[in-house]
Amino acid sequence: MTDDVAVLRELEKKVLWLASWTIHNANHLRENDDGLKVGGHQASSASLATIMTALYFAVLRPQDRVAVKPHASPIFHAIQYLLGKQTRERLEAFRGYKGAQSYPSRTKDADDVDFSTGSVGLGVAQTLFSSLTQDYVRAHGWGLDRPEGRMVALVGDAELDEGNIFEAMLEGWKQGLRNCWWIVDYNRQSLDAVVREGLWERYEQLFKNFGWDVVILKYGSLQQAAFEEPGGEKLRRWIDNCPNPLYSALVFAGGAAWRKRLTDEIGDQGDVSQLIDKRSDDELAALMNNLGGHDLPSLLEAFRNADNDRPTCFISYTVKGFGLPMAGHKDNHAGLMTPAQMETFRRTMRVRPGHEWDPFEGLSMPPERLDTFLDRVPFAAAGARRLEAPAIEVPAELRPAFQAVTSTQTGFGALLNDVGRADTDFARRIVTTSPDVTVSTNLGGFVNRRGLFARQAMADTFKSERIPSTFNWEFSPTGQHIELGIAEMNLFILLSALGLSHSINGERLLPVGTLYDPFIARGLDALNYACYQDARFIVVATPSGITLAGEGGAHQSIAEPLIGMAQDGLASFEPAYVDELAVILAWAFAYIQKSGGEISERNWLRDETGGSVYLRLSTRPIEQMAREMTPDLRQQIVDGAYWQRKPGPNCQVIVAYTGAIAPEAIAAVGLIAEDRRDVGLLAVTSADRLNAGWTAAQRARERGLVHARSHIERLLADVPPHCGIVTVLDGHPATLAWLGAIAGNRVRPLGVEHFGQTGSLADLYRHYGIDANAIVAAAQAIAPGRPIRHLKALP
Numbered sequence: 001m002t003d004d005v006a007v008l009r010e011l012e013k014k015v016l017w018l019a020s021w022t023i024h025n026a027n028h029l030r031e032n033d034d035g036l037k038v039g040g041h042q043a044s045s046a047s048l049a050t051i052m053t054a055l056y057f058a059v060l061r062p063q064d065r066v067a068v069k070p071h072a073s074p075i076f077h078a079i080q081y082l083l084g085k086q087t088r089e090r091l092e093a094f095r096g097y098k099g100a101q102s103y104p105s106r107t108k109d110a111d112d113v114d115f116s117t118g119s120v121g122l123g124v125a126q127t128l129f130s131s132l133t134q135d136y137v138r139a140h141g142w143g144l145d146r147p148e149g150r151m152v153a154l155v156g157d158a159e160l161d162e163g164n165i166f167e168a169m170l171e172g173w174k175q176g177l178r179n180c181w182w183i184v185d186y187n188r189q190s191l192d193a194v195v196r197e198g199l200w201e202r203y204e205q206l207f208k209n210f211g212w213d214v215v216i217l218k219y220g221s222l223q224q225a226a227f228e229e230p231g232g233e234k235l236r237r238w239i240d241n242c243p244n245p246l247y248s249a250l251v252f253a254g255g256a257a258w259r260k261r262l263t264d265e266i267g268d269q270g271d272v273s274q275l276i277d278k279r280s281d282d283e284l285a286a287l288m289n290n291l292g293g294h295d296l297p298s299l300l301e302a303f304r305n306a307d308n309d310r311p312t313c314f315i316s317y318t319v320k321g322f323g324l325p326m327a328g329h330k331d332n333h334a335g336l337m338t339p340a341q342m343e344t345f346r347r348t349m350r351v352r353p354g355h356e357w358d359p360f361e362g363l364s365m366p367p368e369r370l371d372t373f374l375d376r377v378p379f380a381a382a383g384a385r386r387l388e389a390p391a392i393e394v395p396a397e398l399r400p401a402f403q404a405v406t407s408t409q410t411g412f413g414a415l416l417n418d419v420g421r422a423d424t425d426f427a428r429r430i431v432t433t434s435p436d437v438t439v440s441t442n443l444g445g446f447v448n449r450r451g452l453f454a455r456q457a458m459a460d461t462f463k464s465e466r467i468p469s470t471f472n473w474e475f476s477p478t479g480q481h482i483e484l485g486i487a488e489m490n491l492f493i494l495l496s497a498l499g500l501s502h503s504i505n506g507e508r509l510l511p512v513g514t515l516y517d518p519f520i521a522r523g524l525d526a527l528n529y530a531c532y533q534d535a536r537f538i539v540v541a542t543p544s545g546i547t548l549a550g551e552g553g554a555h556q557s558i559a560e561p562l563i564g565m566a567q568d569g570l571a572s573f574e575p576a577y578v579d580e581l582a583v584i585l586a587w588a589f590a591y592i593q594k595s596g597g598e599i600s601e602r603n604w605l606r607d608e609t610g611g612s613v614y615l616r617l618s619t620r621p622i623e624q625m626a627r628e629m630t631p632d633l634r635q636q637i638v639d640g641a642y643w644q645r646k647p648g649p650n651c652q653v654i655v656a657y658t659g660a661i662a663p664e665a666i667a668a669v670g671l672i673a674e675d676r677r678d679v680g681l682l683a684v685t686s687a688d689r690l691n692a693g694w695t696a697a698q699r700a701r702e703r704g705l706v707h708a709r710s711h712i713e714r715l716l717a718d719v720p721p722h723c724g725i726v727t728v729l730d731g732h733p734a735t736l737a738w739l740g741a742i743a744g745n746r747v748r749p750l751g752v753e754h755f756g757q758t759g760s761l762a763d764l765y766r767h768y769g770i771d772a773n774a775i776v777a778a779a780q781a782i783a784p785g786r787p788i789r790h791l792k793a794l795p
């Protein structure tokens with residue numbers, strides 16, 4: 001143990017040096033580039049150098065997974081460099097093109113990042129939901145040949161301002177969270193300033209209330225020893241009473257300032273003056289800076305003592321910028337060392353010019369000893385930590401029996417219910433989740449069949465009391481539905497965790513989450529986060545739009561189709577008919593399992609690389625089409641559009657629609673057709689994929705691949721240039737407005753731009769101009785000719 005500490009001290013120095021040099025180097029390279037300095041990293045990284053040294057080189061095991069506070073990425077990269085998992089080239093290109101990432105990234109970094117971080121708070125919650133996911137996987141009997149891992153978050157103290165962390169804690173408490181450590185870097189500084197006094201006490205209470213163990217790492221071993229000296233107790237009391245800003249300021253000011261302050265305030269109290277006087281300025285500064293979070297022996301002891309599976313919060317006192325000249329200064333967040341300071345630091349670290357990247361340069365231990373130690377670091381011992389899981393076979397078709405008049409939401413429930421009926425591997429790997437809208441989004445059928453998940457079984461009291469109920473609400477370790485509280489952030493972070501199970505647990509899950517469409521916005525940053533780290537899931541958002549007529553503006557979504565188009569890593573669909581939904585859902589279950597295949601040029605959609613899927617559904621029952629699902633139609637539905645009525649050669653106008661507004665589009669086309677020739681009706685199942693294919697094909701052509709064609713270009717190839725296009729959906733009109741840019745056709749985009757309101761469907765469609773009448777009027781305006789007779793006849 002003492003031996004280890006000696007080596008760890010050397011490594012800590014090296015980690016701090018390498019991280020600082022990485023930052024300095026990157027800044028130096030780009031100083032005149034875009035005027036953007038490498039702010040934020042230096043002080044914030046140094047704050048965690050000791051804790052991360054203790055964790056990565058001594059405490060963590062290969063099965064443990066870590067979310068590193070965003071600004072500590074240089075420390076993380078430095079540690080991986082010493083472990084041989086990061087290259088010098090990438091460190092030299094830190095924050096540059098293809099270099100080590102500014103914030104740890106699962107997808108962009110090459111050095112084994114477990115969880116991406118960047119938008120503070122999300123990585124923290126991800127560890128909690130990853131613990132739950134691990135429990136889910138193991139409770140289902142999978143992955144039992146591997147040891148249980150611990151999910152660890154390195155949390156900035158100001159990061160704890162983010163509400164999503166507390167939402168997650170509450171959920172963790174409900175779900176019986178285990179194997180989760182949150183280590184709070186309690187440097188009492190945020191980005192702008194010094195944080196409020198006494199926050200640790202609130203945190204302590206809060207964590208304990210939610211069933212966590214709390215370990216407070218306040219005093220380092222030097223301080224603990226000093227407290228044993230005569231007068232030590234007075235020093236301890238002074239430290240406890242010292243306000244955060246003053247402590248920070250004195251850390252910054254250094255030994256002489258400490259001496260003056262301590263002498264002024266407690267120096268006349270007998271023994272304590274001797275305690276102060278017998279130390280040099282440097283020794284005094286070292287003592288006062290020796291907080292728990294910078295003291296390897298205390299950290300190792302605390303981590304090793306927490307050898308149970310209880311969720312544990314470590315509040316570790318640290319100094320922001322520890323070991324650097326800006327230590328403790330309230331303005332240090334964006335602080336960078338000047339070249340002169342860096343020179344001094346280099347000399348202190350005994351690093352010769354030209355040897356800055358040498359792993360053991362300037363250390364006092366023989367390299368062989370350090371090498372031997374690094375070779376035996378438990379965390380790195382098992383080789384690759386990223387796991388893989390084979391794809392689960394998905395039925396080529398999902399075929400529900402559905403009513404002649406029904407909605408996509410009902411169809412979704414019926415499809416999943418049907419999947420849940422069979423005892424297949426496919427059905428077993430599906431895990432559904434919903435933030436308190438399980439029944440109202442039609443997941444109830446599936447949940448009735450497959451049960452709710454909890455590590456400990458819980459009976460459905462209504463059932464045991466023989467009170468009739470439509471829904472079976474029984475929890476068991478083999479249940480396949482995770483019921484969440486209302487927080488949508490939690491939904492998306494859970495989907496993020498479930499959707500990485502193949503990589504983290506080596507066991508594939510097929511996660512399906514449901515929520516109301518407008519509340520996508522509530523969890524949007526978490527959805528973006530999940531996509532950024534390439535988690536795989538299906539999110540079903542229903543109901544949507546003003547079609548949810550009676551609910552009014554608070555529940556009606558407008559912008560979500562645009563979110564679906566713009567969100568990277570998420571293929572979005574809005575089918576009108578249940579047979580389309582069946583095709584899309586079967587495709588989606590396969591798509592979320594794909595990775596890295598050769599990109600085909602068929603539709604320029606990069607389907608082979610896979611991603612997550614968003615389905616925007618509706619509660620509006622509409623008349624279904626009796627039609628055969630041919631392979632060609634199936635492909636077109638997945639590619640994003642098909643001709644529901646193919647336009648003729650003299651076509652003057654076409655109507656392109658998306659989703660539940662189909663009956664209005666069909667009615668309008670029937671009316672327009674009486675006075676305009678060859679009218680076409682384009683059913684758009686995915687504006688997102690149509691647009692993506694088009695953009696990609698254009699880019700390919702610009703690169704010289706002259707034959708590149710996207711699906712929408714092929715569909716519109718025979719539409720004459722003078723033909724007008726009326727587009728319509730229950731969502732923002734910009735979603736389809738771009739269709740005119742493909743071949744230069746004029747477009748009149750209809751949709752919803754302003755908050756919805758309560759009313760009947762007819763009232764609202766008329767008010768917002770997406771009813772048949774509005775479509776006919778738009779066609780009249782865009783495709784001049786003799787008046788369309790029925791226009792006047794419509795209400």
Ligand SMILES: Cc1ncc(C[n+]2csc(CCOP(=O)(O)OP(=O)(O)O)c2C)c(N)n1
Pocket residue numbers: 043044045047070071118119120155156157158159160185187189190191320333
């Ligand atoms: C959601 C979000 N909001 C704002 C930021 C910008 N930001 C980055 S770090 C930070 C505060 C850092 O304070 P703390 O968590 O205490 O970390 P420290 O720098 O003290 O280590 C802020 C506001 C962000 N990254 N994410």
Ligand SMILES: [Mg+2]
Pocket residue numbers: 156157158185186187188189190320
């Ligand atoms: Mg802080």
